[in-house]
Amino acid sequence: MTYRVESLLRRLQRLPLKPEELGITQELALFQLELERGEVDEHLLEILEDRLQSIEEQLRSTPYLVPTSVVSDGQILLGNTAGGEEVRTSIGIGGSSWDHALLAGSVGQGKSVLSASLAIQAAETCDVVMIDSVNTFWKIEELRKRATLIDIRDLRQNQFDEIPGLYSCEQDEVVLKGLAQAYQMQLAEREMFEAAKELRALGSVDPISLRDYLAVKKYYGVSNRPRFRDTAVLHLSYLIDGTWPLFDCKKGMDLFEILSQGLVVLRLHSILGEHQAYIVRLLFDYLQLISRSSKRLERPLLLILDEAQLLLKSEANLAEKMLSLRHSRVHLCCCVQHPSLVQAEVLGNCQLHVCFSLLDERDRFNISKSLGLTQGQAASLMTLGRGQAVCFLSRSAWRRPFLLNSPVMEIAESAWKYERPTFLAELEWTPRVADRVSHRTDSKSQNADGVQARGKVPSSGLSEDEERLLRDVCTQAHEFSKLGDRFERVGIRSASVQRSVLRSLQSKGMIKTWDLAIGRGHPISLLEATDRSFEILKLSKWKSTRGVLPTRAATFVLKKKFEALTWTCVLEGLIEGKQVDLLLRHEGKLFTLEVAHSPDHEVFNARHCLASSEVVSHVVVCTGNKTQEAVEKRFSACSDLSSSKRIEILMLSKALGSWIPGLV
Numbered sequence: 044m045t046y047r048v049e050s051l052l053r054r055l056q057r058l059p060l061k062p063e064e065l066g067i068t069q070e071l072a073l074f075q076l077e078l079e080r081g082e083v084d085e086h087l088l089e090i091l092e093d094r095l096q097s098i099e100e101q102l103r104s105t106p107y108l109v110p111t112s113v114v115s116d117g118q119i120l121l122g123n124t125a126g127g128e129e130v131r132t133s134i135g136i137g138g139s140s141w142d143h144a145l146l147a148g149s150v151g152q153g154k155s156v157l158s159a160s161l162a163i164q165a166a167e168t169c170d171v172v173m174i175d176s177v178n179t180f181w182k183i184e185e186l187r188k189r190a191t192l193i194d195i196r197d198l199r200q201n202q203f204d205e206i207p208g209l210y211s212c213e214q215d216e217v218v219l220k221g222l223a224q225a226y227q228m229q230l231a232e233r234e235m236f237e238a239a240k241e242l243r244a245l246g247s248v249d250p251i252s253l254r255d256y257l258a259v260k261k262y263y264g265v266s267n268r269p270r271f272r273d274t275a276v277l278h279l280s281y282l283i284d285g286t287w288p289l290f291d292c293k294k295g296m297d298l299f300e301i302l303s304q305g306l307v308v309l310r311l312h313s314i315l316g317e318h319q320a321y322i323v324r325l326l327f328d329y330l331q332l333i334s335r336s337s338k339r340l341e342r343p344l345l346l347i348l349d350e351a352q353l354l355l356k357s358e359a360n361l362a363e364k365m366l367s368l369r370h371s372r373v374h375l376c377c378c379v380q381h382p383s384l385v386q387a388e389v390l391g392n393c394q395l396h397v398c399f400s401l402l403d404e405r406d407r408f409n410i411s412k413s414l415g416l417t418q419g420q421a422a423s424l425m426t427l428g429r430g431q432a433v434c435f436l437s438r439s440a441w442r443r444p445f446l447l448n449s450p451v452m453e454i455a456e457s458a459w460k461y462e463r464p465t466f467l468a469e470l471e472w473t474p475r476v477a478d479r480v481s482h483r484t485d486s487k488s489q490n491a492d493g494v495q496a497r498g499k500v501p502s503s504g505l506s507e508d509e510e511r512l513l514r515d516v517c518t519q520a521h522e523f524s525k526l527g528d529r530f531e532r533v534g535i536r537s538a539s540v541q542r543s544v545l546r547s548l549q550s551k552g553m554i555k556t557w558d559l560a561i562g563r564g565h566p567i568s569l570l571e572a573t574d575r576s577f578e579i580l581k582l583s584k585w586k587s588t589r590g591v592l593p594t595r596a597a598t599f600v601l602k603k604k605f606e607a608l609t610w611t612c613v614l615e616g617l618i619e620g621k622q623v624d625l626l627l628r629h630e631g632k633l634f635t636l637e638v639a640h641s642p643d644h645e646v647f648n649a650r651h652c653l654a655s656s657e658v659v660s661h662v663v664v665c666t667g668n669k670t671q672e673a674v675e676k677r678f679s680a681c682s683d684l685s686s687s688k689r690i691e692i693l694m695l696s697k698a699l700g701s702w703i704p705g706l707v
Contacts, residue, residue: 070090107444109128110128115128116138117131117132118168119133121161134168135374141394141438143376145396150380152432155349156449159186160449162347163186169342176312176349194313196287198301203239203253215239217328221325228278238260251283254279274611277626302340303341327368330371343374345376346373346374348376352381383405395437400428400429415443431446515532516529516571554571554576557569598614598625601698605627618652623648638695640666640667649678649690660689674692
């Protein structure tokens with residue numbers, strides 16, 4: 044076999060096309076016969092080579108092919124192909140059907156609008172519940188006209204209400220296991236289960252009565268059970284206070300009623316993120332319970348989860364739950380900004396993928412690996428326009444990704460009017476930058492796949508070293524990293540280059556530098572990105588906890604210390620309805636801890652915490668000497684606080700040493 048024949052066969056194998064889709068079926072059949080005989084016509088070989096070259100050039104210029112097979116045999120309109128053909132799907136039934144769907148894309152590309160269109164169309168044959176975690180669906184007027192809008196705080200939910208045809212102990216086991224996993228208190232699960240069993244024997248059980256029953260429960264002998272009980276009481280109090288009045292069960296609304304009202308938008312924006320994840324987990328558990336009981340859903344149920352990566356990242360066995368829910372006629376549509384946070388098993392269980400523009404490299408890699416995209420297709424994910432997406436329907440006759448133009452952008456015209464500064468501030472979003480990255484088309488700036496060459500970034504004006512460091516600072520997982528660790532991660536080891544990069548970013552207003560005194564020796568340096576950095580890099584700004592960066596970092600390291608001491612520690616816990624930096628419980632005694640970077644509000648915080656008779660000691664940890672002097676001066680001016688033995692003021696370095704809160 045000659046080299047030309049071997050090269051032709053390799054090129055045929057690399058093409059993402061079937062032989063019948065090449066338009067040269069007869070030539071290939073004749074070529075195969077000649078190969079079997081051992082004789083190949085030179086003229087036929089030239090025809091095949093020319094045809095392959097034209098197909099390869101077409102794929103380089105347009106990475107996605109227009110579907111030639113039918114993708115319009117469903118009731119739900121997704122959009123149009125590049126050729127103008129309608130793309131229709133159906134839920135659970137039909138050739139282009141899907142059980143679970145994934146909508147991925149950066150902020151403002153059209154995920155929520157497409158979700159709204161899917162929900163409105165699916166509501167004709169299914170019950171639809173849209174879980175709105177960041178107030179996105181709530182602002183789309185087309186949904187406000189058609190859907191039932193429910194705020195989570197308007198409900199009165201008791202997850203221990205008996206489900207017909209199900210043993211109460213089986214229900215308690217599922218509910219309490221999910222509660223223990225959500226708040227990392229597996230050791231307390233036994234205590235809660237035993238208390239729930241005793242309360243059911245006395246009458247009824249709900250979260251508030253369970254908390255109160257455990258708080259006064261006595262144990263005899265020496266064991267660890269009181270510590271497990273205290274853990275359960277602390278976390279139950281945190282959950283109840285953070286979601287009040289959700290679990291005030293006097294009115295007792297049945298969750299089953301919400302799941303069978305047609306089209307419902309359930310707003311979770313009014314409660315904290317960790318409680319949002321638990322509410323969604325509780326919904327999953329409830330659906331599994333009713334699938335095993337005599338209670339049944341009359342129609343299929345479509346659950347649309349906004350910002351689903353927050354749940355998918357923390358839920359270890361979500362893939363297994365997705366499979367079990369599918370057999371119960373429950374279907375999921377997950378909207379995610381960062382597919383890199385989603386498990387591969389979850390991506391594999393989705394039969395419909397709609398991917399809008401992705402700016403993060405890790406997200407593009409994850410989607411490309413899942414959908415089997417070529418390098419050119421993966422590079423094009425960054426350049427998609429608003430409302431343009433890559434669609435993949437695994438059950439359709441067309442088994443490869445294609446471009447989708449969504450016509451449902453029209454229903455969102457009334458929603459975009461909310462994108463004014465006040466509304467963005469309310470949602471804590473970073474405004475989108477209209478100008479996209481300008482891609483040069485000359486060979487010096489791009490390679491064959493359209494990927495930009497290394498060097499200056501035209502859209503931001505930053506050098507390669509500056510952009511790498513800035514992207515590391517903008518990553519939430521590295522929020523409390525030391526300056527030296529950041530330079531090591533991005534590969535900048537020259538001291539002169541490090542100083543130059545820092546000076547340049549500071550002068551451009553991209554970063555803030557903080558010093559934090561931890562332990563002995565020199566203080567550590569922390570970097571914080573400004574709003575301008577997120578705008579320049581076209582990244583969505585993540586929501587931080589309370590206070591400036593030194594306060595958050597000090598709270599983080601203090602939490603790690605007390606967790607290592609096996610104390611029960613709750614970040615931003617609630618005491619008398621007010622948040623404090625740390626709630627600590629040890630041997631049945633409760634301590635409150637506030638980290639102070641300035642003396643403001645510390646007197647008010649101390650008075651509020653000490654108003655609770657349960658608090659043994661209130662500790663103020665100061666990040667600097669000047670802060671400690673100012674706090675002590677303000678406390679000494681208050682007669683009720685200066686003489687209190689329940690107040691302790693100290694430096695952060697001492698708090699991280701051998702110091703333990705005093706027991707009064």
